[in-house]
Amino acid sequence: MSIKSYREATFDAMKEEMIRDGTVYAIAEDINGNGGTHGRYTGLGEAIGDPGRVIDAPISEAIIVGSAVGAAMSGLRPIVDLRFSNCIPCAMDEIVNQAAKSRYMFGGQAKVPMVIRAPDGILKMQGAHHTDCLEAWFTHVPGLQVVVPSTPAEGKGLLKTAIRNDNPVLFFEHKKLMAMTGEVPEEDYTIPFGKARVVREGRDVSVIVYGIMVSRALEAAEKLAAEGIDAEIIDLRTLSPWDREAVLASVKKTGRAVVAHEAVRQSGFGAEISATIAEEAFGALKAPVIRIGAPFVPIPMAPNLEDLCRVLPENIYEGVHRALGRQSDR
Amino acid sequence: MKVSKEQALKFYETMCLIREFETSVKHDFLNGEIPGFVHLYIGEEAVATGICAALDDTDYIESTHRGHGHCIAKGADVDRMMAEIFGKKTGLCKGKGGSMHIADFSVGMLGANGVVGGGYNLAAGAALANKMILKNDRVSVVFFGDGASNRGTFHEAANVSSAWKLPTIFVNEMNQWASTTPYETTTAVKDISDRAKGYHMPAVIADGKNVFEVYAAAVGAVERARAGEGPTFIECKTFRVEGHFVGDPELYRTREYVKENAALNDPLTWFDRTMTRKNGYIDGVIEPQELEAVRAAAKEKIVKAKEFAMSSEYPDPDQYTADLYL
Amino acid sequence: MLFTRQELLTHYETMVKIRKFDLEAKRAREANEILGNVHVYVGEEAIAAGVCANLERKDCIESTHRGHGHTIAKGADINAMMAELYGKATGCCHGKGGSQHIADFSVGMLGANGIVGGGYGPAVGAALAARILKTGAISVVFFGDGAANRGTFHEAANIAAAYRLPVIFVCENNTWACATPSEVGHTQSVTEISRRAIGYDMASCVVNGNDFFAVYEGMKKLAERARGGEGNRCGILECQTWRPLGHVIGDTQPYRDAREAWARMCADDCIENYERRCIAEGWLEKKDFEEIQDRVEKMIRDAKQFAVDSPYPDASELTTDLYD
Numbered sequence: 001m002s003i004k005s006y007r008e009a010t011f012d013a014m015k016e017e018m019i020r021d022g023t024v025y026a027i028a029e030d031i032n033g034n035g036g037t038h039g040r041y042t043g044l045g046e047a048i049g050d051p052g053r054v055i056d057a058p059i060s061e062a063i064i065v066g067s068a069v070g071a072a073m074s075g076l077r078p079i080v081d082l083r084f085s086n087c088i089p090c091a092m093d094e095i096v097n098q099a100a101k102s103r104y105m106f107g108g109q110a111k112v113p114m115v116i117r118a119p120d121g122i123l124k125m126q127g128a129h130h131t132d133c134l135e136a137w138f139t140h141v142p143g144l145q146v147v148v149p150s151t152p153a154e155g156k157g158l159l160k161t162a163i164r165n166d167n168p169v170l171f172f173e174h175k176k177l178m179a180m181t182g183e184v185p186e187e188d189y190t191i192p193f194g195k196a197r198v199v200r201e202g203r204d205v206s207v208i209v210y211g212i213m214v215s216r217a218l219e220a221a222e223k224l225a226a227e228g229i230d231a232e233i234i235d236l237r238t239l240s241p242w243d244r245e246a247v248l249a250s251v252k253k254t255g256r257a258v259v260a261h262e263a264v265r266q267s268g269f270g271a272e273i274s275a276t277i278a279e280e281a282f283g284a285l286k287a288p289v290i291r292i293g294a295p296f297v298p299i300p301m302a303p304n305l306e307d308l309c310r311v312l313p314e315n316i317y318e319g320v321h322r323a324l325g326r327q328s329d330r
Numbered sequence: 331m332k333v334s335k336e337q338a339l340k341f342y343e344t345m346c347l348i349r350e351f352e353t354s355v356k357h358d359f360l361n362g363e364i365p366g367f368v369h370l371y372i373g374e375e376a377v378a379t380g381i382c383a384a385l386d387d388t389d390y391i392e393s394t395h396r397g398h399g400h401c402i403a404k405g406a407d408v409d410r411m412m413a414e415i416f417g418k419k420t421g422l423c424k425g426k427g428g429s430m431h432i433a434d435f436s437v438g439m440l441g442a443n444g445v446v447g448g449g450y451n452l453a454a455g456a457a458l459a460n461k462m463i464l465k466n467d468r469v470s471v472v473f474f475g476d477g478a479s480n481r482g483t484f485h486e487a488a489n490v491s492s493a494w495k496l497p498t499i500f501v502n503e504m505n506q507w508a509s510t511t512p513y514e515t516t517t518a519v520k521d522i523s524d525r526a527k528g529y530h531m532p533a534v535i536a537d538g539k540n541v542f543e544v545y546a547a548a549v550g551a552v553e554r555a556r557a558g559e560g561p562t563f564i565e566c567k568t569f570r571v572e573g574h575f576v577g578d579p580e581l582y583r584t585r586e587y588v589k590e591n592a593a594l595n596d597p598l599t600w601f602d603r604t605m606t607r608k609n610g611y612i613d614g615v616i617e618p619q620e621l622e623a624v625r626a627a628a629k630e631k632i633v634k635a636k637e638f639a640m641s642s643e644y645p646d647p648d649q650y651t652a653d654l655y656l
Numbered sequence: 657m658l659f660t661r662q663e664l665l666t667h668y669e670t671m672v673k674i675r676k677f678d679l680e681a682k683r684a685r686e687a688n689e690i691l692g693n694v695h696v697y698v699g700e701e702a703i704a705a706g707v708c709a710n711l712e713r714k715d716c717i718e719s720t721h722r723g724h725g726h727t728i729a730k731g732a733d734i735n736a737m738m739a740e741l742y743g744k745a746t747g748c749c750h751g752k753g754g755s756q757h758i759a760d761f762s763v764g765m766l767g768a769n770g771i772v773g774g775g776y777g778p779a780v781g782a783a784l785a786a787r788i789l790k791t792g793a794i795s796v797v798f799f800g801d802g803a804a805n806r807g808t809f810h811e812a813a814n815i816a817a818a819y820r821l822p823v824i825f826v827c828e829n830n831t832w833a834c835a836t837p838s839e840v841g842h843t844q845s846v847t848e849i850s851r852r853a854i855g856y857d858m859a860s861c862v863v864n865g866n867d868f869f870a871v872y873e874g875m876k877k878l879a880e881r882a883r884g885g886e887g888n889r890c891g892i893l894e895c896q897t898w899r900p901l902g903h904v905i906g907d908t909q910p911y912r913d914a915r916e917a918w919a920r921m922c923a924d925d926c927i928e929n930y931e932r933r934c935i936a937e938g939w940l941e942k943k944d945f946e947e948i949q950d951r952v953e954k955m956i957r958d959a960k961q962f963a964v965d966s967p968y969p970d971a972s973e974l975t976t977d978l979y980d
Contacts, residue, residue, distance in 0.1 A: 025463050029802075033835025033911040042910070052462060056836050058493070058805035058843035059772045063486035066451020070470075071459035073440055073452065074390065090771065090806070093483075097445045098452060107423030108653035109435040125692030125743060127754045129770020143654055166656035297978055301692060301754030302743035304968045480814045482807020489805050492845035518817035518857040518888055525855030529845040 004184040006177040007040045009152035013159040014041070014079065016188065018048040021077065024163055025053040027064055028081035032056045037083040038119055038178050061090035065116065069098045069168075072114045077163060084130045085120035085172060099168035100143030113166045115159070121174035121212060121262055122310055128298035133263035135172045135211075139240040139272065145169045145193060146239040150214035152182040157191035158237060164190065174212035174262070194241035198250070202232035205320050206250040206257045208273055210236040213260050219313035224320055231320055239269050247273060248281050255286035258319040262311045265293030290319045331546035331611075338612045339624060341383060341541045342601055345375040346628035348399045349598060351408060352572075354632045355398070355415060355429075359576040364415055368429045371399030373571035376597035377503050378403035380536075380544025381471060381564070384552045390438045390456045392449030392472040394503075397432050397442025400473055406434035412635040418642035425645045426653065447474060447481025450500075454487040457496035461558070469497040469555040477508025479522045488561070492529040497555030499548070500526075500563045503538070505570035506591075510582045523565035531561050538568030539597040542611045569595035658869070664939055667709055667868060669948050671701040671927050674725040676956045677734060681724065681741055681755070684960070685905040690741050693770075694755045697725030699866075699900040700828055702926035704729035706871025707796060707826050707893070710879045716764045716782040718775030718797040720828075721904075723758050723768025726798055732760035738959035744966035751969045752977065764793075773799065773806025776825075780812045783821040794822040794882045802833025804849045816890040817856035822882035823890040824875070828865065830899035835911045850894035858890050865895030866926040869933065898924070 004012070018024045026044065028036050031054055035042030045051030057064045061082060068078035082088055088095065095116070102110040120133045138144050145167050149155040155177065162169040199214055200221055209217045214235045221231040232250050236242055251257045257277055259270035274289035294309045333341075352370045359368050371378065374396070382391065382403035393400040401411055406422060414421030415429050422434050433441035440456065443449050453472035460468040474484070479502060491498040502522050506513050519525065526533035532554070534547045544566055551562035571592040573580045580588070593599070605616040659667070678696035685694040697704065700722075708717070708729035719726040727737055732748060740747030741755050748760045759767035766782065769775050779797035786793035799809065804827060816823040827849050831838055838844045846852065853860035859881060863874040871893075878891040900921030902909045909917065934940040 023463065029833070030835040033837075034907070035910070037834070055458075055462070056843055058486075058489060058836075059802040059833055060486035060489065060805045060807065062483050062807050063451045063454060063490050066483065066487070067455030067458050067490065070392075070440070070452035070455020070457075071463070072455070073435075074456040074459040074464075076459045076463055078455075086771065090773075090808075093445055093448065094451060098443075098448060102441065103656070104654050105423060105427045105431040106433040106435070106441055107421070107426045109423065109433055110441070111656060113656075125690075125754060127692060127756050127770055128752075129756065129774075130693065145655070295974060297975055300752040300969075300974065301749075301757065302745075302747075302751035302969050302973075303691065304971065305743075305752065305974050308971060308974050480811060482809070482811045484807070485810030486805060486807045489845045490843075493841055493843055495841075516818050517814060518820075519855055520857075524857075525852075528852030528855045530840070530851075531845070 001183045001185055003181055004152050006152040006155050006180045007038070009156040009184045010159050011040055011044065013156040014044060015047045017160055017163045018053060023075060024077045024079065025055065026079045026081070027055040027057050027068065029057050029059055029083060031081065036081055038175070040178065061087050062094055065091035065094040066098065068114045069094055069102065069112055072112045073102065073110050078114045079117065079163060080114065081117045083119065085118040085134045086129050086132050088118055088134060095144070095168070096141055100141050104143055111166050112168045115162045115169045115171055117171045117173060119173050119175050121176060122299060122306060123175045125301050125303055125306060127301045131299040133172070133261065135170070135239055136263055136267060136269045138170045139269055143168065144240060146172070147193065147237065148172045148211035148239060149177070149237065150211055150235050152180060153184045154191065154237065156184055157189050161190040161193060165193070172211065176212050191237065193238040194243055195237065196243035196246035197235040197237055198232065198246070199235050200231065200233040202230040202254065204230045204254055204256065205232065205323050206247070206254045207231050207233045207316060207320065208236065208247055208257060208259045209233065210239065210261065213262065213311065216311070216313045217260065217316050220316035220320065223313070223317055229320060229324065244276055247277065251277050251281045252284040255284055256323040258290045258292065258316065258323050260292040260311055260316050260319065263293055264296050265291055266296045268293045287323050287325060290323045292316060292319045331542060331549070333542065333545070333612060335612050335614065335616065338605060338616065339620070341379050342621065343624050343628065344379040344403050345541065345598055345601065346625050347408065347631065348375045348378065348402050350628045350632040351398055351402060351411070351635070354636055356572070356576050358636070365417070366428055368415070368576045369396040369574065370572040370576060371396050373592055373595060374503055374505060374538065374568045375399055376541035376544055377501065377538050377566045377568055380541045381501050381548045383545050384548035385469065385471065387437055389468050390440055390453065390470040392440050392453040392470065393442040394449065394473050394475060394478065395430055395442065395444065395446065398429070401432050401434060401439050401442070404434070404439040405437040406439055408631060408635040409638040412639040413642045416639040417644060418639055419645040420638070420642040424649065424653070447478040447483045449474065450483045450487035454491050454496055454498050457491065457498040458494065461497055462494065467556040469499060469552055471499045471501055473501045473503060475508065476502065476504045476506065476513045476517065476522060477511070480517060488529045488531065491561040492531045495558060495560035498561040499551045499555060500561060502563065502565045503568055504565050505568045507570045507574070509574045521565060523563050526563035531563050533563040533565065535565045535567065538566035539595045539600045541597060541601065661939070664934060665944060665948065667705055668930060668945065669952060670705040670729050671868065671930065672948055672952045673734065673955065674701040674704060674728045675927060676952050677728060677737070678724055680956050680960060682905050692754050694741070694905045695722040695903065696901055696905065697722050699921040699926070700830060700897050701725055702868040702871050702930070703826065703828055703865045703895045703897060706868045707875045709872055710875045711796065713763060714791055714793040716766050716779065716793060716795045718766050718779040718795070719768040720775065720798050720800060720803065721756055721768065721770065721772065724755070727758050727760060727765050727768070730760070730765040731763040732765055734955060734959045735962040736760070738963040739966045742963040742966070743968065744963055745969040745973070746962070746966040750973065750977070773803040773808045775799065776808045776812035780816050780821060780823055783816065783823045784819065787821065792883065794824065794879060796824045796826055798826045798828060800833065801827065801829045801831060801838040801844065801849060805843065813852070813856045813858065817858050817888050820887065820889050824878050824882055825890070825892045827892060827894045828897060829894055830897045832899045832903070834903040848894060850892045853892045857888055858892060859888070860892040860894065862894045862896065865897030866924050866929055868926060868930050871895055
């Protein structure tokens with residue numbers, strides 16, 4: 001184990017996979033100029049001993065993603081970084097019509113192993129074009145897989161799985177994760193998709209989260225514990241596929257569920273989770289499922305309005321109190 | 331460019347196979363035997379034939395809505411193609427793709443595409459994979475119509491193909507019609523290949539009814555691509571004889587207009603006329619009965635293909651979730 | 657003489673206003689007085705000034721990440737602009753947009769854009785609307801050499817040409833796409849982006865973007881053609897310039913020598929070029945410039961004060977302006 005930032009841990013994942021497998025290459029705008037927009041690829045070409053596999057792209061999202069699809073169908077494993085999740089719509093056809101469907105509509109002939117890394121979320125006053133959390137869009141598209149890591153160690157293991165995986169994967173990383181540090185195992189490891197992680201066991205309420213929200217839920221849980229409320233926290237890790245069994249088992253145990261994400265609440269992934277709970281664990285529920293998400297607006301720039309769009313530990317804390325049918329003291 | 335008589339007959343065989351295939355599909359579609367959406371390549375056979383004749387089995391092509399011709403010219407099995415169009419489990423895509431998503435990866439045919447202009451980036455990606463990472467000399471061809479030439483994807487793919495000297499060959503099938511819209515109402519430039527200048531890319535205009543001219547252009551482009559010199563733009567002037575899709579009432583053009591242009595641009599009649607006389611493409615001539623024999627053989631093959639398709643089963647219902655993830 | 661004395665003073669003031677506004681924005685961002693992404697236009701002032709000097713209020717412009725200069729040149733109020741950078745209620749977007757989404761529709765400035773290459777389509781749409789509404793307005797879309805490679809350029813250029821719409825595509829070729837050099841063979845396929853005009857049967861013109869007069873003249877030709885009658889009315893104006901600062905404030909520029917980058921601008925500064933020309937021609941004197949510099953200095957100070965003194969939007973504003 002060693003302490004690493006998320007940026008370093010996922011750099012290691014890329015480096016190790018690119019050394020292990022010569023068919024993995026990385027392509028992004030500015031990837032060599034400044035190590036990519038989030039400075040996380042600096043020195044990657046040298047680190048793998050093959051700078052030719054770290055490609056500077058023009059500002060042309062359609063070709064960046066589209067060429068990755070073509071290269072993947074020709075035997076490679078591209079890793080694409082789109083800088084911000086809001087650049088994804090510029091390559092929507094390539095993701096939704098080409099990457100997602102090629103294998104199925106060609107009757108299994110095509111294989112499209114590729115990873116699209118897309119930093120997202122509210123940092124500070126970056127405005128509506130650089131902040132959206134769009135993960136739910138892609139859980140609605142058969143053929144894609146969606147990963148939302150929560151810590152440096154998780155990021156490394158999940159990114160390795162994504163790279164070795166033979167399907168197109170969208171890898172959403174909250175910008176706040178980049179500098180987050182944590183213990184990261186030294187050895188080679190992967191984390192399977194579709195297997196949730198119980199981050200904290202508890203008996204009173206199930207808090208179902210993913211990505212940056214995991215650490216915020218933990219913070220809320222500590223405060224709740226001080227009040228004698230024992231929250232179980234589940235990190236979904238991947239949203240497509242997602243671990244319904246783990247969620248249902250937890251809710252059947254606790255009888256209450258709170259679902260939180262930074263994406264806008266309306267039609268967010270929380271809706272899928274709570275609908276599933278309602279369908280399959282209705283009898284176990286002691287209270288309605290509580291969904292927490294951003295208000296239904298583009299992210300405003302003014303700092304005070306932006307703050308209203310964040311989903312923070314106190315929002316989760318409050319949500320748990322609502323699930324328990326109590327008023328919080330906040 | 332001169333070719334052997336055998337080569338010329340091979341061109342003819344491919345073109346006839348495409349024509350017969352499309353004629354049969356059209357007939358069956360109008361009879362209600364084929365469901366869905368079918369786009370025919372009739373009148374444009376010399377383009378796919380001339381281009382693909384310059385490629386190896388290991389080279390790649392990306393196709394369009396109108397993909398049967400490309401698929402046949404690249405060497406796909408016509409029985410399995412026909413089965414695919416009928417949605418049968420013996421089809422190239424196990425019946426999951428159909429006409430607009432027909433593909434045969436085993437011969438480097440990476441798929442027809444239901445998205446207009448969807449193929450450029452994939453072709454450039456295959457070219458990137460082969461040149462920059464796998465370091466072999468395979469080339470990629472992307473076919474596209476005059477309508478698709480206005481998609482932004484063309485621009486992005488052309489720019490990187492040229493910047494990185496990728497072995498991408500842009501083959502424009504300039505058939506004058508973007509679905510139901512005449513080319514000139516939505517495009518300001520007369521020759522689409524003029525756009526190649528904006529990417530520092532060489533361009534060639536070929537007569538799309540003349541398979542030899544198309545072939546010569548392709549040979550040049552392939553040579554350049556394999557030598558690492560980058561992409562080429564080939565504009566083939568041709569004509570879409572049929573409607574945009576089978577069943578298109580074609581309210582946007584007159585029968586006389588179609589008849590006249592079809593006659594002027596038909597690659598098969600041009601071939602018959604040219605080859606039965608002394609010409610600059612082969613030594614000697616091809617006798618009319620030789621041509622007739624090729625046509626008859628093609629017809630026979632397509633009749634069998636249809637029988638194969640008809641006698642095949644639909645996919646098992648439990649297959650509907652298969653082939654989605656690995 | 658091309659311009660009256662008053663016009664010369666006005667154009668100078670526009671450039672100085674942009675320079676000082678952006679140097680202040682840079683200072684404020686570096687001091688964390690404002691946060692978020694701030695992209696400054698320092699060094700490229702002659703382009704916005706020279707282009708917009710040919711525009712009327714009814715004409716529309718679409719801008720880029722680097723939009724303050726365009727906004728000022730099109731005539732927006734700098735108090736409201738500065739307040740917007742601070743995210744204040746008095747900002748031109750009520751604090752909801754910020755630097756990267758700054759806009760002032762009242763002067764035909766239809767917005768900076770956080771999406772590279774996001775402005776082409778709306779500019780074409782504005783030109784189409786102007787034709788249908790018979791306003792006689794033209795549209796300008798500013799874009800960088802990086803954005804020149806977005807497919808949106810191609811689609812907009814084709815349709816603008818095919819429909820004979822009055823759209824001028826103004827390329828600010830500052831040779832840097834964020835942290836990536838726009839070099840042929842690297843991410844770019846042509847040295848002159850305006851070469852692409854051939855593919856749309858469009859007019860084109862390449863000018864020195866650091867020379868206000870050259871930009872003005874080039875734009876004048878294209879704008880006249882766009883306003884006037886027949887044929888293909890759109891064009892590409894390629895202004896060759898240089899980005900002396902990082903892509904965004906806070907960019908440490910690991911990809912180049914920051915000092916050299918700044919020095920290169922100082923050796924060919926559009927504002928100094930303007931002063932030199934005016935003095936050499938005997939059009940203006942040194943004290944004319946000084947007077948404007950002082951006046952603008954104060955304007956920017958006032959704008960900053962206005963921004964600082966203004967309140968943040970009320971929390972109830974969070975959900976307003978979303979739907980009509």
